[in-house]
Amino acid sequence: MKSLRDALSLDELRGKKERFFAVSMSILYLGTGLSYSSLAIYLIRYAGLSPSVYGAGMSVAAVVGIAAGPLAGWLADRRDGHAVYAALVWLMGIATLSFTVAPGWVALVLLSVLVACGRGSAAVIGALIGRAVDAERRVPYRAVLKSLSNVAMVVGLSLGALVLGFGSVVAFRVSFAVEAMTFVVAGMLVRTAGKRLAPKRADAARADEPGAGRANVLRDRRFVLLTIANGVLTLSESMITIALPLWVLGRMHVPLWLVSVALVVQTGGIVVCQIPVSRRVTDVPTAARAARLGALLLAAAAVLFPVGARADRGAIAVAAIVGIALAVVGGEVLYGTASWCFLYDLAPESALGRYQGFYNMGFDLSMIVAPSLFGWFASTGTQIGWFSLAAVFLVTGLALTPLTRRRPPRAQPEHSTRPPA
Numbered sequence: 118m119k120s121l122r123d124a125l126s127l128d129e130l131r132g133k134k135e136r137f138f139a140v141s142m143s144i145l146y147l148g149t150g151l152s153y154s155s156l157a158i159y160l161i162r163y164a165g166l167s168p169s170v171y172g173a174g175m176s177v178a179a180v181v182g183i184a185a186g187p188l189a190g191w192l193a194d195r196r197d198g199h200a201v202y203a204a205l206v207w208l209m210g211i212a213t214l215s216f217t218v219a220p221g222w223v224a225l226v227l228l229s230v231l232v233a234c235g236r237g238s239a240a241v242i243g244a245l246i247g248r249a250v251d252a253e254r255r256v257p258y259r260a261v262l263k264s265l266s267n268v269a270m271v272v273g274l275s276l277g278a279l280v281l282g283f284g285s286v287v288a289f290r291v292s293f294a295v296e297a298m299t300f301v302v303a304g305m306l307v308r309t310a311g312k313r314l315a316p317k318r319a320d321a322a323r324a325d326e327p328g329a330g331r332a333n334v335l336r337d338r339r340f341v342l343l344t345i346a347n348g349v350l351t352l353s354e355s356m357i358t359i360a361l362p363l364w365v366l367g368r369m370h371v372p373l374w375l376v377s378v379a380l381v382v383q384t385g386g387i388v389v390c391q392i393p394v395s396r397r398v399t400d401v402p403t404a405a406r407a408a409r410l411g412a413l414l415l416a417a418a419a420v421l422f423p424v425g426a427r428a429d430r431g432a433i434a435v436a437a438i439v440g441i442a443l444a445v446v447g448g449e450v451l452y453g454t455a456s457w458c459f460l461y462d463l464a465p466e467s468a469l470g471r472y473q474g475f476y477n478m479g480f481d482l483s484m485i486v487a488p489s490l491f492g493w494f495a496s497t498g499t500q501i502g503w504f505s506l507a508a509v510f511l512v513t514g515l516a517l518t519p520l521t522r523r524r525p526p527r528a529q530p531e532h533s534t535r536p537p538a
Contacts (some may be wrong), residue, residue, distance in 0.1 A: 133279050134249050135258065137310035141303040142242070142262050143204065143269040143437045148299030150273020151292050152213070158288045160228075162454030165221040174225040176485070181229045182236035182244035183481045189237030190244060190474025196246045198470065199311025203304035203533070205238040217290040236481060240474035245307070247461055247469040253399075259457045260395030271384055306328045312366055334475040339391075340463055341518050348406075348479030348486075349513045352506075353415045354447050357383045361438070363495035370430040371438065379442035386446030395454050400411050404458035411451030412514020416507035418444035423500035452514075459521050 130136045161164045166174070193201045212230045219227055250258045280292045334340060362376045398404050418441045424438030456476075464472035494502045 120241040130258070130261065131231070131254070133530050134310045137243070137306045138249070139262055140247065140255050141263055141306035141310075143265045144299050144306070145303040146266040146269040146301070147273045148213075148296040150270040151277050151280070151296045151299075153270075153274060153277060155289060155292060156216070158223075158281065159216070159286075159293075160224050163289065163421045164216070164224045166224060170221075170225070174228050175232075177225075178232035179481065179485050180397070182232040183478055183485075185233035185237040185476045186240040186474035186481065187471060188474070190240040190470030190472070193244050193470035194242040194468055197311060198241050198248075202238055202241040202245065205234040205241065206304035206447070209234045209238070210297040213293050213300065214297040217293050219458070236477065237474070239257070240470060240477055242307070243473035243477075244462070244470035247464075247473075249310075252461065254455045254521075255429060255461050256398055256404075256454060257392070257395045260454060261390045266392045267384055267391075269389045270277050308451060316380035327487035334468070334471055337463075339520055340472065340475070343358050343459060343517075344476050345462065345481040346479070346517055346520065347456055347476060349509060350412060350415065350448075350456075351444055351480045351483045352487050352490070353418070353448055353452075353510075354480070354483065355491060356415075356418060357442060359488055360422070360491035360494065361441060362490060364426070365438070367495045368426040368429075368498055369434055371434050375435065375438050376513050379438055382444050383440040383449075386443070387450060390446065390450045391454070394450050398454045398458055401521050403464050404455035404462075405521055407451045408455035408459075408517045409514045411448040411455065412455075412510045412517075413448075414444045414451065416510040418448060419503045419507035422494075422503045426498065426500070456516075459517075463521070499537075503508065 129138055157171060161168055161169055189201065190207060209231055209328075212227045212234070215227055216224060246258065248256060277292065280288050357376075357379050361379055362373075365371060365373060365376055394407070398407050421437045421441045421444065425434050425441070428434040428437060460473065460476050461469075464476075493499070
């Protein structure tokens, strides 16, 4: 209960800027949750899109979103990030409101706009947090934000369920209008934080850093490998939302409402556990240990899928589902906390936006791969696939230690003090 109170309280946030960001993100996730489950139904039922066309449009939008993150991050490094973020979120609001009147082909374009701006804004807000919050407090602050965002998302999903309950075109359009307003307010809060609250001295000084504005993420091989590792481990984000429903439906004989129980455990567990875990991840070595343990738990979750299928029904099958939910929560919380520490430690202060955008590409790619991968697992009933995934999780977790180890400083050449001959 103390952890829950911490998650719902703004008392731990220091300064108006941190509170502005926290309230903005909560409002943003409230609006996102409102249409999370209703957008597809509206576009298919009322905008005239077929399921196959909608799926193709989402695939195109996902590819566009992958490119949008690094581009928006680069722009945030060169311009006022608060203004960039506000512009992206306001474009999301315009696109959402336009769904109410757009014909089918325009809706496909709006999908790409919505996803691209969403991924771009995620990169920008990560950079803004890195510049607004002291280095030793970035990880706990991100934990508070994630807890608040999850609570807001649940509220939004609940409101979205009411919209689906009414089911009328008017209900859908009113929800889109309300969501658009949440995006407008979220952008205004961040923009206000940038205009009225004094920036940190580091913000003003970063333009004078050596190499500022010229950092090339692709040349940083260690960070590229870390991004790939992030993509592998964030496959777990879809284990409850995609893999478990498909697996239960096709390979087990248990009530489908157990999937909803697993979703509640996942969301509630992140809210309750995220902040306490963040307080224990204080530097890169502790983050590496947390990531290894998180990868171990994700591997255990993968192994429990075939265990549940072997049991098929009864108490062991139910225990496997609950075990999957708990293991995924533990793995996501531990690795998620560690990944924030890795990102801010390895990214140059002058290029936080670009590094944040590039790092998020790992997550974006995993969201594209996961539906096909887990769909294949469920359709074939493969067990070797789950055991192989568990092994990949373990190897990736172990690889994070050498990837994130600090490099020794380069020896400076000695300059002769003898006068020239």
